[in-house]
Amino acid sequence: MKLAGASHSLTLRVTMVFVLIVALLSAGLGVHLYRSFVAEIERRDDILLLGKLRQIQQLLGNAGTLDIIRERPQYFRDTMSGQENSLVRIVRADGTRLIDVNPHGETLPMPTPVAVDAPAGSGAIHGWTSRDGYPARVVAASARIGQPAQMADITIARVYGDRSAMFAAYRWQIVISVAVSALVAAILASAMLLRGLRPLRAIAAHAALVRPGKLEQQLDARGAPTELLPLIHALNAMLARLQEGYARLSQFSADLAHEFRTPVTNLLGQSQVMLARPRSSGEYEQLVSSNVEELERLSRMIDSMLFLARAQQEEMVLVKQALPVQDEFLRLADFFEGLAEERALALACHGSGEVAAEPQLLRRALGNLLSNAIRHAAPGSTVVLRAQATPQGMELSVSNLGPAIPAEHLPHLFERFYRADPARSDSAASTGLGLAIVTAIMQLHGGSAGVASDAAATTFTLQFPIA
Known part of the structure; x- marks a missing residue:
């Protein structure tokens, strides 16, 4: 399986995620600003449209307005429309059109006019689409013309073609801004990651130097993130x-x-x-x-x-049993009785209770300790097997009288092939693996093995955890 390449590059993946986040945030912000901008422009255009309606209503109420419409219609049209995209239509109550400013021949919708004395709000404005596809807005209201007053309907509309072009240009600016932001984010993220991952590259370079015999080199944590x-x-x-x-x-x-x-x-x-x-x-x-x-x-x-090799395998499963300690002690004492008599030794068993252990392994561990104690006990002394309950579980011990083991040897006694005698004078009687096997057995049971030695006695202990 290929482990290197672009698809597995942490820098590339983090950069892509960072760019995606920046692009999404920029696009979201751009959409929000665009919608806010469009809503504000539309609101202002509606205010202007309503203002134009009120302006025409006021002008039509002045004396002589009808004469101006008849004598100078073009002037009135220019004054009222102001821009080519503004549409104005004034129709008297009898259906006569006084003014119809509609240079492009748009088909205007006919909204219900607002009453002459009622204020025209944004709710009176209606939208439609011009024949060129541009958005448009229209509002209608009634008004009084001249003195004596006559009733007429005013329709004001506007086609927002220029506004649509402005919105399109604004959208393109947002798209370009998002693209530029993503590009800048990609460049900055790559540079940041290349610099930020420098300590990892230093770790990789150090790991490449690790060889047998060169394991003492330590990574320098100074200045690391x-x-x-x-x-x-x-x-x-x-x-x-x-x-x-x-x-x-x-x-x-x-x-x-x-x-x-x-x-x-x-x-x-x-x-x-x-x-x-x-x-x-x-x-x-x-x-x-x-x-x-x-x-x-x-x-x-x-x-x-x-046995030691098998004991180190994690899949090794023990079948533990609740074993009476006194029975196990007596079994061992009976087995080693002949060897003890040869060295004029006595065996004593003290204590009671039960221990959760695999029977054969427990007997092998105690057997190794007892044979070791018999081999090193002073002639005529007593080797004691003792059991006592502790807060941590059950403690089994084997003690013998004899020369004290120097303190510098105690931490190494459970190592393989270690002997307290540098000359290995006792190598013919022992393989040097007995205590290492004891340690392995105790580790399998979740317990521990220990030793203490002084002028009074040498004691090996097995600490079994609470079942």
């Missing part, structure tokens, strides 16, 4: 975790190679020595027995590593 600070801190934390994981993986690989090399070297050395000259059947039997021990140790180590 506030919005990017969480991302920078998260990336720095991720790099720190990667660096720690890479260091642990490198150390694990070295320890694994060492742990595998020892039994393999023993197997090769013993076999080569045995094959150097003819041996008796007893000597060959002894060699095979020794090789079997080394192979069993390798097998245990491989099984332990496979």
Whole structure:
């Protein structure tokens, strides 16, 4: 799937959205201003039309108006119309047309005249469309002519062709303004985004430099936008975790190679020595027995590593049960009784209650701790298995008397292949994965494993959460 290109450009998409917003806002504002402008012009034109009607009504009421109409009709027409698009028609009550100013022969509608003494408002104005397609407005009213007064109907109309052209030009100005605004917005948005995304490009450039062994480089948060600070801190934390994981993986690989090399070297050395000259059947039997021990140790180590690998998979599902702690302690004590007697040790079980755990995993974790305690306990002492309820859940512990573990080793005891003895003198009796397996089991149960050691005793604890 293509991940780069115009269709996936954040700058382009944000610019297009920004331009669309500016165009819509500009168009909306332009439409609002256009409608307000049109409404105001139409209102003013209606006021002028009504003013012209009142003017003619007043002029017709003067003495001698009829004589002026008869003697100088052209003068009256010019005075009354004022513009070519103004239409004036005056008709006496008997139907005689005194004036008919209609240069283009428009067909005027015949609205009901407003009474002579009634004020003509905007409601008396009617609209129609001229024969050229322009909007037009007309109003009619009655008036008195001359002395003695005679009644006549006045019709005043106006065709707004020039106004339509002005509105069209105004609309084009709005369209051009919206287009220019969108273009300027596109340019400014692109420039703004190119500048604003500069820190992201710096992050991308830094990420491109990340290599195994170069994970210590941290992103500089100084001067970064506030919005990017969480991302920078998260990336720095991720790099720190990667660096720690890479260091642990490198150390694990070295320890694994060492742990595998020892039994393999023993197997090769013993076999080569045995094959150097003819041996008796007893000597060959002894060699095979020794090789079997080394192979069993390798097998245990491989099984332990496979278990640790499976334990790290999130899809691993536990089937927990409510297990009586005292029964589990007694089961383990019975299993390890022979090994404890060999070292002149006693086993004691204290406490009661239940713990929610997967039976086999619980027994394996307690078994690892108990075998470790028996191996390091002082001869003639007692190894104690204890259970007690805490506010956090159920705590199981295994304690033994013996030399205290130095404090600098305590934080690392649960690491794979870690031994407090730098010379690894006890490597033949242990794979170095027992406590790491205990930690993995407790993590699967949502709990934790801990250790405390002093001159009095060394105690390993398993904290199970409340079920």
